[in-house]
Amino acid sequence: MLAISSHKIYGPKGIGAMYIRRGIRMGAFIDGGAQERKRRAGTENVAGIVGFAKATELAMEGMDAHIEKLTALRERLREGIMGKIPYAKYNGHPTERHPGNVNICFEFIEGESLLLSLDLVGVAASSGSACTSGSLDPSHVLMSIGLTHEIAHGSLRLTVGDFTTEEDVDFVIENLVGIVDRLRQMSPLYEAVQDK
Secondary structure, three states: OEEEEHHHHOOOOOOEEEEOOOOOOOOOOEOOOOHHHHOEOOOOOHHHHHHHHHHHHHHHHOHHHHHHHHHHHHHHHHHHHHHHOOOEEEOOOOOOOOOOEEEEEEOOOOHHHHHHHHHHOOOOOEOOOHHHOOOOOOOHHHHHOOOOHHHHOOEEEEEOOOOOOHHHHHHHHHHHHHHHHHHHHOOHHHHHHHHO
């Protein structure tokens, strides 16, 4: 099965699609009518479906340019952060990844403090996927690639998109440098590393 959300490609929110391989048995997830082979009752969101179709068409037409732009912004962001902030680890493969994704762990700080500080300067970020946003546990993906619990807790996930500019990226880097430094100054672990 494959679930696709329209808003991920700048389509309308609240609409998506689900591919189900032939032979997969699945019960109804909205009871009541016989629509969608008795799997989902209710009136379809026709306007949303049409908007999703148009967003898909536009995404396919501009995919190469989209990937090129996002990759350049991602690399500017990655290089700026990694070049200016010590004790940072870039997670995942350097090039075989989503073109708009940057995931970095910062030693000696907690991701939650980092997110709150970024929010105060107007930067939206996360420490993991939206599905686990209520959890205080570090990302199971980061743990699976071999990071320690302590390092994975200092993770930051940033994404760039079609409306992100180089100025936006530079703003994030500039603010992140000061935020990480300020948070580390409060860390007794960082103080011990500095003393060595």
